[in-house]
Amino acid sequence: MKVLVINAGSSSLKYQLIDMTDESVIAKGICERVGAEDSCISFKTPDGKKIEYKTPMSNHTEAFAEVKKVLTEGEYKVIDNISEIRAVGHRVVQGGSLFNKSMLVTDEVIKGIEEMCALAPLHNPAHIQGINASIELFGKDVPQVAVFDNAFHSTMPAEAYTFPVPYEFYEKYQVRKYGFHGTSHRFVSARCAEVMGKNIEDLKIVTCHLGNGSSITAVKGGKVIDTTMGLTPLDGLIMGTRCGAVDPSAILFIMEKENLSVKEMDTLLNKKSGILGISGLSSDDRDVKAAAAEGNEQCALARNILAYQIKRYIGAYTAAMDGIDAIVFTGGIGENADDIRAKVCKELTFLGIEIDEEYGKTLVKGAEGELSTANSKVKVYVLPTNEELVIARDTRDIVNAL
DSSP, rough: OOOEEEEEOSSSSSEEEEETTTTEEEEEEEETTSSSSSSSEEEEEEOOOOOOOOOOOOOOOHHHHHHHHHSSTTTOOOSSGGGGGEEEEESSOOOOOTTTSSSSSOOOHHHHHHHHHTTTTTHHHHHHHHHHHHHHHOOOTOOOOOOOOTTTGGGGOOOHHHSSOOOOHHHHHSSOOOOHHHHHHHHHHHHHHHTTTTTTGGGGGEEOOOOSSSSEEEEEETTTEEEEEOTTTSSSSSOOOOOEEEEEHHHHHHHHHHTTTTHHHHHHHHSSHHHHHHHHHHHHSHHHHHHTOOOOOHHHHHHHHHHHHHHHHHHHHHHTSSSSSSSEEEEEHHHHOOHHHHHHHOOGGGGGGGGGGHHTTTTTTTOOOEEETTTTSSEEEEOEEEEEEEEHHHOOOOOHHH
16 A cells, blocks of 8 residues: 655645555655745655755645656656545644544544634644645545644643633633654654564654754553643743743743734744744754864753753653653754754663763764663653654555545
């Protein structure tokens, strides 16, 4: 079975075509700046070449048509006909409390995703566009599956997901913690149990998805008991451009002093804060690391804040689970910033963690391995995530069950 995995943004359309017989990636790429005059598509060929060209794409339907063209026509085609694609799996950021598992797309499911648009105004409308464009291209006979980013976190207990504001806001507007990066946390926690050769139901794992967007999750017995992101992906850790958890009074204070509107403050917190805001240089850890090495104190501070917060959340989640068996690092920073990983682990000596720092330097660029030594009381792993594969697997399983 060939499954097309789609992640539709407001002006983008990422895709991967996966052959589920061996879970190999046949093709992947992205349509960017959809709706703009300079829209373009880029993709990687099976032999690793990257091809990019500009082409008009005024909406997601036209973007899907371009994806179809890339997959089935020309020198770099990977399939002969679009009919070879048996199903399409869509990443959906916010399913709220309506969806606690992946779902076959129906009119009712689309309506439910629409109802959650208020909780994810930048994401859910784009996902709906992607789903509708996919149905238009493939027809209603090709199954579409929605895989919700927060579904893995639906096992959180009320004491973890309830915000201490008047309860009526939860009842009226579903204001609560939902969490995100669920497909990533789900994949790496399961992979961690597999690598350890143990049943995930017997393990207490902290998974650290660290990238431009970052979140940490406590997984006890295969179920999430807490996670750092909240109602939106803004909460929790310091991120590339997002502030993470901040005293609400500080936000109100800045708004008043700078005479900022709600929309302006939202932009400041989501797009101008975090690593970018502290460093004053970049949201990319590679740039910030290089500048810190050259003596830039603000860049060094930004990375120290990140390491400190990771350590703090690992400690808190160890307490929440009454113990810990393993820590997983994943995501762009988690998989590549060996110095951040080492700094975090060396400051968790109370847990009995011991790492091989030199070996850790080799665990980058997609490498999978154990960072901890044989004497370490807690296992520490670097495990590359694969959210697209999770979506493809769920899609396959739902379609096979029809």
